[in-house]
Amino acid sequence: MVLQAYKFRIYPSRKQKDRLLASFDLCCSIYNILLSRALEAYEKDGTNLCGKAEMCRVIREVKEENPEFSEVYSQVLQNCADRLAKAFNNFFGRVKRKKRGEHINAGYPRFKKRVRSITYPQSGFGIDGNKLKVSRIGRIPVVLHREMEGRIKTLTIKRVPSGEWFAILSCEVPTEVREHPNREKEIGIDVGISSFATLSDGTMVENPRFLIKAEKRLKRAQRRLSRKKKGSKNRRKARHKVAVLHEKVGNQRSDFLHKTARICADNYGFIAVEELNVKGLVRNRRLSKAISDAGWSEFLHLLSCKAERAGGTIVKVRPNNTSQTCSACGRELKEHIPLSNRVFRCPSCGYEEDRDVNAAKNVLERAREKVPWGTRESTPSEIRPPPLEQNQRRAVSVNKEL
Ligand SMILES: [Zn+2]
Structure with missing residues (x-):
C-alpha cells in the first residue's frame, strides 16, 4: 500500500x-x-x-x-x-x-x-x-x-x-508490480547551475523563463515590503502581495518539477541521479547552490515516487568528481575545471564533450556499475545490490596510464 x-x-x-x-x-x-x-x-x-x-x-x-x-x-x-x-x-x-x-x-x-x-x-x-x-x-x-x-x-x-x-x-x-514500458532505456541526470539539469543523452533542461521572471518580481516585492513602516496598513498590503507572489512562484515551480519528473519517469526505465548527502553539500558549493535554487531535492523526491509507481528503477550514486572524470576512458583529473570552461577535454584519450553532459554520463556509468543489468527485476525499488568494488573499470584504465 x-x-x-x-x-x-x-x-x-x-x-x-x-x-x-x-x-x-x-x-x-x-x-x-x-x-x-x-x-x-x-x-x-x-x-x-x-x-x-x-x-x-x-x-x-x-x-x-x-x-x-x-x-x-x-x-x-x-x-x-x-x-x-x-x-x-x-x-x-x-x-x-x-x-x-x-x-x-x-x-x-x-x-x-x-x-x-x-x-x-x-x-x-x-x-x-x-x-x-x-x-x-x-x-x-x-x-x-x-x-x-x-x-x-x-x-x-x-x-x-x-x-x-x-x-x-x-x-x-495498492502497490502493483508493473513492468516499465521503457525498461531498457537508461538515463543519467546531472544538476547544473546554468540549466536546471542535464541528461546523459545531451538534453538540457532549462529553468523556465517565466519562473526566473516571477522570482525577480517576488524579490522586488520583498524589497518594497521591507521599506514599509511596521504596523502600517501599507505594510499589511505589501505583505499580502508578497504572500500571493510567493505562492505563485511556488506553484509554478512545483508544476515545472512535476512535469519534468513525469517526462523522465515515463521515458526511462533506469534513472541515475546524484546522491544528496548533507555533509557533501557544505563542501560542494556547486551542488548546494543548485539545490537551493532549483529545488533539486524536491525534484528527486517526485522523480523517485513517479519512477517507482511506473515500475522504473532509480539509482543514487556518489556525486564526487563527476565533472572531473572522463566518461569515455574513466580518467579522473586532479585539477578542478573552472566553471567558465564549458567543454570537458580529456588529456588521455582526447575525448571532448559538454561539461554537464560528460558529468551526466558519469552518473549513469556509476549507476550501471552499482546495479548491473542482470540484477534488475520488475520490482526495482527493492533492489539492494551488494556494494561493488569501487570503480573496477576506472582502476584498470588508470593503471594502464601508469
Ligand atoms: Zn578520456
Missing part, C-alpha cells in the same frame, strides 16, 4: 470559513494546552508524559470545562494530540542525535501562534457530487480536477497565506 495525496481547491462560504477558522483557533488552543501539560510533566520528573491515553484524558477534561471545544469534530481535536506526539518524537530524535555528537539544536516543541490546517483522520467527511461534506462545517464546493485512485483515508483542510482554501485527501493505493 502506498499513500497518494490529492489536493483540490475548495470554495467555502463566508459562514463555512468562519467555522473553519474557529476550528483552527480551538485546535491551536488545545495544542498549546497539551504542550504546557507535557512541559509540566517533563519539568517535574523529566519524563515524556504525552502518551496517547494521557492526552485524550486532558482533551476530555478541557472539553468538560469549555463547551466551545465541542464545536470541533472530536477526532480533529485528537489529531492535534497526534501532531504534538509527532513533534515530541522528532524532539527526542534530535536529542539522541545530539548525544551522538551531532552539532544540532534539540529545540523543544514550541507553542503555536496559529494553526493553518485541520485534519479529519478517519471519518466525518465525504464527497457528494461536487461538494465536500465536512462534519461541523457544512457542504463545501470542491473542484475535483482529477480522478482519485484507492480508498480515501484522511482529509486535511488548509488555508494558504494568500487566502485560498484547499482540501487534501490522502488515499491508500
Whole structure:
C-alpha cells in the first residue's frame, strides 16, 4: 500500500470559513494546552508524559470545562494530540542525535501562534457530487480536477497565506508490480547551475523563463515590503502581495518539477541521479547552490515516487568528481575545471564533450556499475545490490596510464 495525496481547491462560504477558522483557533488552543501539560510533566520528573491515553484524558477534561471545544469534530481535536506526539518524537530524535555528537539544536516543541490546517483522520467527511461534506462545517464546493485512485483515508483542510482554501485527501493505493514500458532505456541526470539539469543523452533542461521572471518580481516585492513602516496598513498590503507572489512562484515551480519528473519517469526505465548527502553539500558549493535554487531535492523526491509507481528503477550514486572524470576512458583529473570552461577535454584519450553532459554520463556509468543489468527485476525499488568494488573499470584504465 502506498499513500497518494490529492489536493483540490475548495470554495467555502463566508459562514463555512468562519467555522473553519474557529476550528483552527480551538485546535491551536488545545495544542498549546497539551504542550504546557507535557512541559509540566517533563519539568517535574523529566519524563515524556504525552502518551496517547494521557492526552485524550486532558482533551476530555478541557472539553468538560469549555463547551466551545465541542464545536470541533472530536477526532480533529485528537489529531492535534497526534501532531504534538509527532513533534515530541522528532524532539527526542534530535536529542539522541545530539548525544551522538551531532552539532544540532534539540529545540523543544514550541507553542503555536496559529494553526493553518485541520485534519479529519478517519471519518466525518465525504464527497457528494461536487461538494465536500465536512462534519461541523457544512457542504463545501470542491473542484475535483482529477480522478482519485484507492480508498480515501484522511482529509486535511488548509488555508494558504494568500487566502485560498484547499482540501487534501490522502488515499491508500495498492502497490502493483508493473513492468516499465521503457525498461531498457537508461538515463543519467546531472544538476547544473546554468540549466536546471542535464541528461546523459545531451538534453538540457532549462529553468523556465517565466519562473526566473516571477522570482525577480517576488524579490522586488520583498524589497518594497521591507521599506514599509511596521504596523502600517501599507505594510499589511505589501505583505499580502508578497504572500500571493510567493505562492505563485511556488506553484509554478512545483508544476515545472512535476512535469519534468513525469517526462523522465515515463521515458526511462533506469534513472541515475546524484546522491544528496548533507555533509557533501557544505563542501560542494556547486551542488548546494543548485539545490537551493532549483529545488533539486524536491525534484528527486517526485522523480523517485513517479519512477517507482511506473515500475522504473532509480539509482543514487556518489556525486564526487563527476565533472572531473572522463566518461569515455574513466580518467579522473586532479585539477578542478573552472566553471567558465564549458567543454570537458580529456588529456588521455582526447575525448571532448559538454561539461554537464560528460558529468551526466558519469552518473549513469556509476549507476550501471552499482546495479548491473542482470540484477534488475520488475520490482526495482527493492533492489539492494551488494556494494561493488569501487570503480573496477576506472582502476584498470588508470593503471594502464601508469
Ligand atoms: Zn578520456
